[in-house]
Amino acid sequence: xxxxxxxxxxxxxxxxxxxxxxxxxxxxxxxxxxxxxxxxxxxxxxxxxxxxxxxxxxxxxxxxxxxxxxxxxxxxxxxxxxxxxxxxxxxxxxxxxxxxxxxxxxxxxxxxxxxxxxxxxxxxxxxxxxxxxxxxxxxxxxxxxxxxxxxxxxxxxxxxxxxxxxxxxxxxxxxxxxxxxxxxxxxxxxxxxxxxxxxxxxxxxxxxxxxxxxxxxxxxxxxxxxxxxxxxxxxxxxxxxxxxxxxxxxxxxxxxxxxxxxxxxxxxxxxxxxxxxxxxxxxxxxxxxxxxxxxxxxxxxxxxxxxxxxxxxxxx
Amino acid sequence: xxxxxxxxxxxxxxxxxxxxxxxxxxxxxxxxxxxxxxxxxxxxxxxxxxxxxxxxxxxxxxxxxxxxxxxxxxxxxxxxxxxxxxxxxxxxxxxxxxxxxxxxxxxxxxxxxxxxxxxxxxxxxxxxxxxxxxxxxxxxxxxxxxxxxxxxxxxxxxxxxxxxxxxxxxxxxxxxxxxxxxxxxxxxxxxxxxxxxxxxxxxxxxxxxxxxxxxxxxxxxxxxxxxxxxxxxxxxxxxxxxxxxxxxxxxxxxxxxxxxxxxxxxxxxxxxxxxxxxxxxxxxxxxxxxxxxxxxxxxxxxxxxxxxxxxxxxxxxxxxxxxxxxxxxxxxxxxxxxxxxxxxxxxxxxxxxxxxxxxxxxxxxxxxxxxxxxxxxxxxxxxxxxxxxxxxxxxxxxxxxxxxxxxxxxxxxxxxxxxxxxxxxx
Numbered sequence: 014x015x016x017x018x019x020x021x022x023x024x025x026x027x028x029x030x031x032x033x034x035x036x037x038x039x040x041x042x043x044x045x046x047x048x049x050x051x052x053x054x055x056x057x058x059x060x061x062x063x064x065x066x067x068x069x070x071x072x073x074x075x076x077x078x079x080x081x082x083x084x085x086x087x088x089x090x091x092x093x094x095x096x097x098x099x100x101x102x103x104x105x106x107x108x109x110x111x112x113x114x115x116x117x118x119x120x121x122x123x124x125x126x127x128x129x130x131x132x133x134x135x136x137x138x139x140x141x142x143x144x145x146x147x148x149x150x151x152x153x154x155x156x157x158x159x160x161x162x163x164x165x166x167x168x169x170x171x172x173x174x175x176x177x178x179x180x181x182x183x184x185x186x187x188x189x190x191x192x193x194x195x196x197x198x199x200x201x202x203x204x205x206x207x208x209x210x211x212x213x214x215x216x217x218x219x220x221x222x223x224x225x226x227x228x229x230x231x232x233x234x235x236x237x238x239x240x241x242x243x244x245x246x247x248x249x250x251x252x253x254x255x256x257x258x259x260x261x262x263x264x265x266x267x268x269x270x271x272x273x274x275x276x277x278x279x280x281x282x283x284x285x286x287x288x289x290x291x292x293x294x295x296x297x298x299x300x301x302x303x304x305x306x307x308x309x310x311x312x313x314x315x316x317x318x319x320x321x322x323x324x325x326x327x328x329x
Numbered sequence: 330x331x332x333x334x335x336x337x338x339x340x341x342x343x344x345x346x347x348x349x350x351x352x353x354x355x356x357x358x359x360x361x362x363x364x365x366x367x368x369x370x371x372x373x374x375x376x377x378x379x380x381x382x383x384x385x386x387x388x389x390x391x392x393x394x395x396x397x398x399x400x401x402x403x404x405x406x407x408x409x410x411x412x413x414x415x416x417x418x419x420x421x422x423x424x425x426x427x428x429x430x431x432x433x434x435x436x437x438x439x440x441x442x443x444x445x446x447x448x449x450x451x452x453x454x455x456x457x458x459x460x461x462x463x464x465x466x467x468x469x470x471x472x473x474x475x476x477x478x479x480x481x482x483x484x485x486x487x488x489x490x491x492x493x494x495x496x497x498x499x500x501x502x503x504x505x506x507x508x509x510x511x512x513x514x515x516x517x518x519x520x521x522x523x524x525x526x527x528x529x530x531x532x533x534x535x536x537x538x539x540x541x542x543x544x545x546x547x548x549x550x551x552x553x554x555x556x557x558x559x560x561x562x563x564x565x566x567x568x569x570x571x572x573x574x575x576x577x578x579x580x581x582x583x584x585x586x587x588x589x590x591x592x593x594x595x596x597x598x599x600x601x602x603x604x605x606x607x608x609x610x611x612x613x614x615x616x617x618x619x620x621x622x623x624x625x626x627x628x629x630x631x632x633x634x635x636x637x638x639x640x641x642x643x644x645x646x647x648x649x650x651x652x653x654x655x656x657x658x659x660x661x662x663x664x665x666x667x668x669x670x671x672x673x674x675x676x677x678x679x680x681x682x683x684x685x686x687x688x689x690x691x692x693x694x695x696x697x698x699x700x701x702x703x704x705x706x707x708x709x710x711x712x713x714x715x716x717x718x719x720x721x722x723x724x725x726x727x728x729x730x731x732x733x734x735x736x737x738x739x740x741x742x743x744x745x746x747x748x749x750x751x752x753x754x755x
Contacts (some may be wrong), residue, residue: 017716052687060680063435173647323723
């Protein structure tokens with residue numbers, strides 16, 4: 014093939030340019046630590062990396078929800094334990110009233126029960142992070158108010174459950190809010206006042222606070238049949254609270270196992286993401302030094318070629 | 330009539346021929362780096378012989394023409410490669426810009442804003458009546474709307490710049506088309522037999538440039554002119570008809586190759602991407618509003634989507650809790666139907682847009698690399714035929730120098746012989 018001036022210069026220029034481009038890409042990959050700089054580097058990996066990034070974000074939101082749920086559950090658990098021991102105390106006061114010998118002693122017992130009542134009311138209005146834990150979803154509303162003279166207990170919360178997302182999933186069809194069924198990765202973290210204390214929202218029926226108040230009244234009036242009724246009622250209350258303690262325990266252990274599973278999943282996904290987008294520094298460095306060697310060789314050849322022509326030899 | 334005078338005459342012609350040849354070599358060396366230049370050769374032919382004692386006697390040689398080294402077949406192939414390389418170079422450059430503007434890595438851009446939007450609902454679910462959690466939902470919704478709007482308006486800006494470039498390219502192409510026809514006219518008036526090499530070089534240069542803008546094929550006529558054709562909507566269309574006439578192109582001619590074709594394709598692609606973002610915005614608006622039962626987003630499409638700053642007002646804690654639950658379901662739903670008929674999750678639709686843009690850029694880049702290499706290879710072939718080899722010129726010059734010296738020696742010897750003859754007479 015006849016080799017002319019234009020050929021050798023054009024070819025040299027293009028080859029040097031290609032080498033430089035390769036070195037540029039590699040140095041960008043090594044310095045940024047990321048091999049996917051634009052979607053065009055690898056469109057499939059890029060979109061997978063996007064989805065994985067978003068999955069990790071969603072999993073982290075589950076972790077934050079689980080932490081919230083765990084804190085809430087622990088606050089509920091400790092409130093129920095205290096309530097349970099108050100009910101036990103009230104019950105033992107009532108049982109000791111059977112042997113009470115006079116109205117003076119009964120009055121003392123009644124005031125003791127009064128103290129228990131106000132503590133129980135405080136527990137019913139327990140707050141976690143400024144939220145009333147027994148008010149359903151109306152967490153900014155104090156759960157219970159009580160008129161101690163009439164014994165009327167008012168539940169100010171609602172019967173809804175706070176549902177947090179702790180796993181991927183879809184709860185039924187996406188529709189405007191009409192129903193409130195759980196499922197689809199949702200965990201319900203709270204117990205409503207009604208679950209814990211019994212009774213109805215309107216304040217009707219008998220709940221733990223009513224029962225304690227009734228005991229207080231029976232003791233104050235020295236009404237022994239009233240005290241006996243109260244003992245039975247408090248026994249039922251104790252069982253009710255323990256059942257709820259069991260249910261909150263189940264929720265808490267469920268959250269803990271979900272968290273353990275999630276941390277494994279997140280670690281895996283981060284590994285996947287890293288595979289998609291991180292530079293394999295070792296192989297990039299090797300490629301870089303190879304490209305450098307080739308570039309230097311190309312430059313040397315170019316400078317040698319520069320002198321290899323007849324005119325320069327003839328002119329000595 | 331043979332004799333010393335004939336010898337002297339032959340030697341004189343040889344001196345003149347060699348001068349022409351050295352001059353041609355000198356011209357080749359001077360134009361070694363000139364674009365469009367083809368190596369020239371002084372063509373010598375033998376002069377007629379004369380009858381002399383014993384037979385026909387040669388009378389030397391004359392330079393009859395200065396020819397150019399050109400190969401039409403390779404030149405046509407090179408122009409085709411020019412067209413393809415230029416198509417992909419322009420497409421790739423336009424789309425790479427667009428890719429940067431629409432960039433979304435999953436942790437920033439629209440995906441990031443969409444993720445924060447869903448996160449804000451997840452936090453609200455923990456405490457629906459918390460004003461600061463509600464505020465986070467508002468600002469996340471607004472960030473999402475503005476992320477969509479800003480991406481869309483950047484794409485729109487890129488899209489509005491392409492037509493200007495298209496107009497420029499069309500004007501350039503039309504200037505070249507007219508220039509080729511004018512050069513055809515000059516070549517005809519000079520006369521093809523007089524070898525107007527510089528005009529032919531200029532015309533080649535113009536066709537070479539034109540082949541970068543639009544697809545070009547050419548036919549050389551007997552009178553030295555060329556007909557130039559292009560391809561419009563799959564059919565061959567004449568642009569220059571010899572020295573007679575030329576037909577300008579327009580941006581709507583249906584040209585699909587070269588720089589013009591690349592720009593037109595980029596325009597189509599960008600408006601496709603904009604359509605996808607528009608679909609996303611419309612679907613997001615309708616899905617979010619329907620899942621929440623609230624008017625969270627309003628506006629029509631990606632250009633005007635906005636988020637309300639009061640949509641949570643008046644909602645009870647329990648209904649907010651249910652809404653948050655529905656939003657989390659929307660986040661995980663993979664059966665969202667988009668206005669273009671696709672069914673996927675909101676996030677997957679965004680990553681599929683990036684996949685589409687990335688694939689388009691990648692394919693344009695790969696094709697560009699391939700056609701650049703092909704172009705270089707064909708340029709080499711063309712240069713192998715038409716280029717100037719300095720080594721060859723130097724060897725030629727040495728050869729011409731020796732011939733010149735030999736002819737001068739003949740003149741010197743003949744002069745001595747003539748002197749001898751004259752002295753004989755004295």
